[in-house]
Amino acid sequence: MGIIGSTIKPFKATAFKAGEDFYDVTQEDIAGKWAVFFFYPADFTFVCPTELEDMGEKYEMLQSMGFEVFGVSTDTHFSHKAWHDTSDKIGKIKFPFLGDQMHTLANNFGVLREDSGLADRATFVVDPDGVIQIMEITCEGVGRNANELTRKIKAAQYVRANPGQVCPAAWEEGSDTLAPSLDLVGKI
Amino acid sequence: MGIIGSTIKPFKATAFKAGEDFYDVTQEDIAGKWAVFFFYPADFTFVCPTELEDMGEKYEMLQSMGFEVFGVSTDTHFSHKAWHDTSDKIGKIKFPFLGDQMHTLANNFGVLREDSGLADRATFVVDPDGVIQIMEITCEGVGRNANELTRKIKAAQYVRANPGQVCPAAWEEGSDTLAPSLDLVGKI
Amino acid sequence: MGIIGSTIKPFKATAFKAGEDFYDVTQEDIAGKWAVFFFYPADFTFVCPTELEDMGEKYEMLQSMGFEVFGVSTDTHFSHKAWHDTSDKIGKIKFPFLGDQMHTLANNFGVLREDSGLADRATFVVDPDGVIQIMEITCEGVGRNANELTRKIKAAQYVRANPGQVCPAAWEEGSDTLAPSLDLVGKI
Amino acid sequence: MGIIGSTIKPFKATAFKAGEDFYDVTQEDIAGKWAVFFFYPADFTFVCPTELEDMGEKYEMLQSMGFEVFGVSTDTHFSHKAWHDTSDKIGKIKFPFLGDQMHTLANNFGVLREDSGLADRATFVVDPDGVIQIMEITCEGVGRNANELTRKIKAAQYVRANPGQVCPAAWEEGSDTLAPSLDLVGKI
Amino acid sequence: MGIIGSTIKPFKATAFKAGEDFYDVTQEDIAGKWAVFFFYPADFTFVCPTELEDMGEKYEMLQSMGFEVFGVSTDTHFSHKAWHDTSDKIGKIKFPFLGDQMHTLANNFGVLREDSGLADRATFVVDPDGVIQIMEITCEGVGRNANELTRKIKAAQYVRANPGQVCPAAWEEGSDTLAPSLDLVGKI
């Protein structure tokens, strides 16, 4: 079985969220909701804050669409808080960060770099059944794009909500979709 | 080892390319070049032609950047040719298609759907050393976006060409990059 | 245990049949009926259409004898439909084609060519108990003969219907049969 | 690997041939020649003599085409001689019979019925490289047809002698053949 | 455990007996009776008929003593019948022959010659409990002696019928036997 279509594995991690006390998160806490796991290599580094800031700007909209978003690195929740307290970019972010110093999440999603103990620059979108629907990884030094992620998230929600419809390449919210049928075989 | 940073595994497949006789392709044929493996589920189906057409429009530019692009499904090269001969959208595409009816490539890249014998809707960008730098998979029904792929490809080429520089989130060709240094730790 | 006399293994495949919507076929759908599994290497190729056309001409008669006939290759049902829509010879055929892109049937019957992912040019006749009674395989480039297959099918049905009778070499419907007995031992 | 295209396994058996002393046969004796292995269940039984007689009438022609033919059962060479000496039909046959009481050949070709220690009613055509090109098995009680076997043998020899040509369904010696090419894909 | 004193293993074989239809024999058919298994290498050979004829002459007497006698070779029951029909010596024999073409009996009693697929020239006497009491094997070319076998069979029956008595060397029916006792230790 590939990654897409598989169910997320159990985990338990301590979260830091601005303005709240530390709290634990497990797979049960996101059952019935959409979720984004947004992995990055390490607190206090370089590309990460721009990506996290970019993602942070979508958080309100994603929440309104029924999503939770988690920033994840192999740092502790103590470190996450310290970064939040000292960085302008990170200090503005409202979504929670998970401390994955046990490497559980990075291993569960297959994105632990074994030679450094850090996570890949990887994004996973999980549906309300805990099934991974969208994923993306870029190499070190290449930043992701929250706009494109949002485009795909909207398509995935549309497809789930409208059985029998599919979204063509580069589909944007409001554009036409396709309805597959026997007659269309070989006709597109 | 995760996928990003790993070297592609050996393969051999027969290619169909418009206007040429069938020919074999192996991992040796792309040594020293950049390559995109663009997987899709099946010939003669629905979302795929829109994505392939979208990708086809970038082919000339990607070639000029030193890239080869392969469409890959678990259909045969005979089927690829028949689709090309009968579909308007596919008939316009100039990049080669690989026949993966033995499932070698889909297994090598971990994107075979075992319950249907079809490949995921997955993209892999491979650098001239045969190392995977960027990947993306979307669920059935959600089309990819060739513009965003091109953006990331340019960032990956930039980073390779400019050691010591990294591209922030949503970077576009020509924008500013970052140069990591000890002094920047915790300052972004 | 050899092939002849063994029971077919479970399978599930999607069928294309002219004028009908795609539908699934399993071993349970042929329980109680005779069936012919007519494997060929690939859609859109060369010897195959002549053999399939030859077989197609017997379909009405075989149906009247209680048979179902399946064309089988490792192509998808989408490809089968596309071939039907574009080939004169295939377009005339009324029996269903099974999409075996997962290689289940080709492996079940031991006719997958592992170095190409295609099936042998093989025929299997299965009785109403799911037991294989007749089989034949020819190498690439040698076409089968639907007349001879029909002759053997009739003999197999005759033997099943008339316990105690056997059909001698090159027996044709209506010719004499033999009734084995102790007295005949060493006398023929 | 399926049966067709595989190389025969080593064997050693004692042969009876009318008018000669017993002699041993191994796979080396047929290297460089075409051969037919014509299995049948047992000496002194019922369908077998009609099939062997039918085959015997083709022996001269097959010899002229460069073939050797072997009748094979799990009886001894002593039994083969005794059958030859007492049966009119068998007494006329000029090709050799192999004693397979050790079950080596029946196991090599996968046609031993384990619950009775007898061979299937199976035919194998082997080319001068020792590779199996054509095979056929029928259930107990259904006789084979030497005319059809001869037709397929001629086709196999034709294809070997004329690379680039293939024989369509029900091809007879002298009929048209096909020359596969890219242009024919999807055109037959 | 040695052979003597061991219980015979299960078997099933088809028997030919002059004047009767073929029938199956298993170990259960001889429960409660004495039995002789008289193995020989092959039908239609040389020493065997003289031994079988020699044994055949004792059959009536052994039957009256409660014995069944089986001739056993790795030939089929068809071959046994054909031999019976064509050989003067074998044609006179009234005891049944078992077809052991599956090698079950020859393996059960440890007398299969693996390099030829034939049985040794071996005799086993089995008591009504299925326990082997007497055995003998001679090399190829040395015939057995039915008189001596009969002598030992009578001694074995005598000992079973008369607990506390033993038969000295070369004992013949009616001669003196010995009654072991503590007083005889070291006195014979």
Place this chain on the structure above:
Amino acid sequence: MGIIGSTIKPFKATAFKAGEDFYDVTQEDIAGKWAVFFFYPADFTFVCPTELEDMGEKYEMLQSMGFEVFGVSTDTHFSHKAWHDTSDKIGKIKFPFLGDQMHTLANNFGVLREDSGLADRATFVVDPDGVIQIMEITCEGVGRNANELTRKIKAAQYVRANPGQVCPAAWEEGSDTLAPSLDLVGKI
């Protein structure tokens, strides 16, 4: 491989022979000679002395034919000597006795009764190549017959000396033998 035709396994045992000092015997001491291993259960018991006396009377003749004879039980050579010194029947015997208290010989020949630590009443004839040619075992209480053993020994020597000749059932020295040939198949 069965017993007949197998080569004896290595052994070392201490022998007692009337009028000589104890000495060791191994398989090398009988290389190039015929030998009889005459097993019996125990010194100082009942059937054994009659069998040993019967065998002892043939010793001179067997020696003249190139044979050595060994009495073998699981008693020690000390016990053998004590029995010889105190028993009239045993005191007359001139062939050596082997002490097999380690059970090596009884295990080598497969005749150890594991529930009592005693040997079967078993005879083995070994040819000058160390190959077992004739064997016989009788149950407890049934004495063997030295005359019959001698008959078979002569036949075995005759067959070895006259390749191409075989001895029919109950053959006695000087009687006719048979010369197998193709023409005799099925004629005896």
Place this chain on the structure above:
Amino acid sequence: MGIIGSTIKPFKATAFKAGEDFYDVTQEDIAGKWAVFFFYPADFTFVCPTELEDMGEKYEMLQSMGFEVFGVSTDTHFSHKAWHDTSDKIGKIKFPFLGDQMHTLANNFGVLREDSGLADRATFVVDPDGVIQIMEITCEGVGRNANELTRKIKAAQYVRANPGQVCPAAWEEGSDTLAPSLDLVGKI
């Protein structure tokens, strides 16, 4: 666990005792009694009779103390009787001898000499619970001493009967014993 303090393993052996019929002995027959197992290499040998005679002279006394004594070698009970009937020294002995030709006892007590199949010159004293309390072995050629064995047996019985008392070195019946206590630690 060492030997001393371990429980004897199950055994079954046939005993010879002067003036009685052969009978079986098992570990259950000595439950609740003291027992001496007096192993020696072989009947009819040299040191053994002097040791057995020496031990025989203590038998009456040991019986009165609640002991049974067993002479044990790997000879049979038949051999033991024959030795008793022919040797002056052995003829006087009244305790039973066990036939250990299966090597069960010698293996149970760890005293089988594997290169000769004979037992060591070993003595074991077993208490009424089946636990070994005293043991001794000497090499070949060195005789044991029944007086010393008796001395130790008496000490063992004394200690069992008088909990809290121990017997010092070279203690003789009637001498002083010691009562261990905390105050004596380091004071003797």
Place this chain on the structure above:
Amino acid sequence: MGIIGSTIKPFKATAFKAGEDFYDVTQEDIAGKWAVFFFYPADFTFVCPTELEDMGEKYEMLQSMGFEVFGVSTDTHFSHKAWHDTSDKIGKIKFPFLGDQMHTLANNFGVLREDSGLADRATFVVDPDGVIQIMEITCEGVGRNANELTRKIKAAQYVRANPGQVCPAAWEEGSDTLAPSLDLVGKI
């Protein structure tokens, strides 16, 4: 292999000997000499000092016969020295004590009581080839006897020095010995 006749295993232990500094002893230090290993449970206990004192009185004589004697317990060499310094009986002993707190020697000789970590009350006599010739173990509370040990030691030395002679039961230095021969078998 039993204990008697086996070679001692390698060991290394620190020795305390009155009037000397601590030193290490290994199996190499006793090569070519006779040795006694005199195990006892623990320093500062009860029976042990009487046995050690008893043994100590023989030390001078045993030294003159070419022996070394070792007291062995699972205490350390520090403890041995402390016992020597504080106990009258132990303070007189001149032979060395080995510290076996690693349990090597007790395990090598099979006398470790696993439930207490202490050694049995066991004696082993080792010849100049390192082979164990005599052993003895008594249960807790039963003291050994240095006189009897000395008697057996002398017999063992006599037998080694006089091949062909054996010492009968309870032999004392200067008494008659036996010379085994064939003529004596069964005569003693």
Place this chain on the structure above:
Amino acid sequence: MGIIGSTIKPFKATAFKAGEDFYDVTQEDIAGKWAVFFFYPADFTFVCPTELEDMGEKYEMLQSMGFEVFGVSTDTHFSHKAWHDTSDKIGKIKFPFLGDQMHTLANNFGVLREDSGLADRATFVVDPDGVIQIMEITCEGVGRNANELTRKIKAAQYVRANPGQVCPAAWEEGSDTLAPSLDLVGKI
């Protein structure tokens, strides 16, 4: 799992305590109490008495805090008593010593030096739940410090008694402690 935080394993050892009879101690005897296991290499040696004396002076205070203290070496309880009776420093100590000659405790706590059979110079503090809270080991020749141990013991008791409080470096009884909270993250 590391050592700290793990539960002690079951053990049973015999204790010597001044003025009491020997008695057994198991893990159950310290359930509900604090305990110190104070390992040292051997009785009658050099650094050990100074450390034990140092520790002995804290015993009364530790008892008043709810502690039991055990001195542990691989010597026996007999040896512990003898040392107590002869050493001034040890003679003053009131806490019990455990005899660990079976090495159970040294192995349980991972402090057995395998090349000498002695324990490390190691201290373990166990809380009333049997969980190890503090440990320390020094190399041979470096003595521990009972004052520092007492300081840490007091801190451990304080922390257990005051959930939410922690003791900073070099904390002494009565000094300030810290109360961790989210606000303090990164502020100390």
Place this chain on the structure above:
Amino acid sequence: MGIIGSTIKPFKATAFKAGEDFYDVTQEDIAGKWAVFFFYPADFTFVCPTELEDMGEKYEMLQSMGFEVFGVSTDTHFSHKAWHDTSDKIGKIKFPFLGDQMHTLANNFGVLREDSGLADRATFVVDPDGVIQIMEITCEGVGRNANELTRKIKAAQYVRANPGQVCPAAWEEGSDTLAPSLDLVGKI
């Protein structure tokens, strides 16, 4: 083998040291030097800074004694730098911190808390041969004491420099040491 006396395992980690660029440290960098590995749970937490500050005050002295000191947690070197830049206590520390986010060091020294991915509060002193000489661990909430650690370090250096001398309990630099000798056994 216990921890004390074992050699440290290979490792590689990135170090942060105030005023220097990041650099890698391996076991080879401390070969020939003394080293202290000072583990603590996490950056930005509570007890840790007091312990690290306490240790930091000894750094200059320890450097002059030939030591290197490493702070180690499972945080990254990025995090270590960020902590250093924002904490007053940590900002004063001059020794390097190792980033152990791969858990290599924590596992090597056996101090990883598997349920939290953090290290124990553990100290290890390693000599110039890479051998661990002193270790200490305290539970969560109990701070260590740099004075006591320094005392033990000095003792370990003294013992290494002065073979034959040992330091008694609570030894301070300049106090008396002991010279072990046979005469002192049991005298301290």
